[in-house]
Amino acid sequence: AQPDWARVHTELARVGVTLKLLHQEYVDASSMAQATMSYDRFCRLYGEHAAVSGATSRVGHKAGRSIEVDWSGPTMQLLDPTSGEMSKVYLFVACLPFSRYAFVEATLDMRQESWLRAHTAMFAFFGGSVPRLVPDNLKTGVISHPKEGEVVLNDAYREMAAHYSAAVLPGRVRHPRDKSSTENTVSHVATWVIAGLRQETFTSLAQLRLRIREQMDAYNREPFQKRVGSR
Structure with a gap:
């Protein structure tokens, strides 16, 4: 017996x-009277259905349940019109993994205040909060993340998350697939933002x-x- 795969995808x-x-x-x-497929075969055929139909497999992601956040490795620059000197600009990247809807904020450094202010701008952009924040294991957010035992969060980051009714659950160390959506978005940001604006000169952060x-x-x-719609 074959299940209704479209319904399975919707229900997930x-x-x-x-x-x-x-x-x-x-x-x-x-x-x-009908023979039914095993759970393993059910999972495999659902994956094949998602691939063939062009739909993103919904295993592991639910809409509005989490936000993945990170700093982009590549940076941008600002020009000081008085001195002519160039200063580095860092990019905070956030992504809703279910839809891959993304947000980017430019900051002058990667210190804790910039990290927290970028989150505030992110929640305002998305128009709401989520139950789960998934950052990398950065010192601005996570003090320690042992293989066994409790994750120790930075106090300011924990309090900020609590203010937005969110729990901070960082990705495991050396497990990039725990944050695969934002890792993928960072590479796209390099193309759409950094490469896309490479011919322009900026003299202010607001600009x-x-x-x-x-x-x-x-x-x-x-x-x-491969499917209808956008992020």
Whole structure:
């Protein structure tokens, strides 16, 4: 018996729904005369359906449940019109992993105050909060993340997250797939923002932030290649 894969994909977007639950409902709904597939085969065929239909597999992600955050490795520059000197600008990157909807904020440093202010701007941009923040193991947010035992968070970061009713659950050390969405977004930011604005000169942070917002708006509205819609 074949399940309705389109329905399975839709149901997975709902809070608390897992492939395990949907497989059990599929087995329960089948008549005694029908042979049913195993859970492993059910998961594999769902993955194939998502790939063939061009839909992003929803295993592990639910809409509005988490935000992945990180600093971009590549940087930008500001020109001091008086001295002619160039100063480095850092990019804070955030991503909603379910839709890949992204936010970028330019800052003059990567210190704690800039980290917290970037989060405030991010929540304002997204228009709300989420239950789970997934940062990298940066000292501005995470003091220690042992393999076993409790993660120790920076006090200011923990309090900021609590203010937005969010829990900080950093990705595991040397497990980049825990933050695969934002890692992928960082590479796209390098193309859309850094490369896209490489011919322009900026003399103020406000001017640069405005152009970054325009570039990211175009990035988020770019149609998907294999399915209908955009980020």
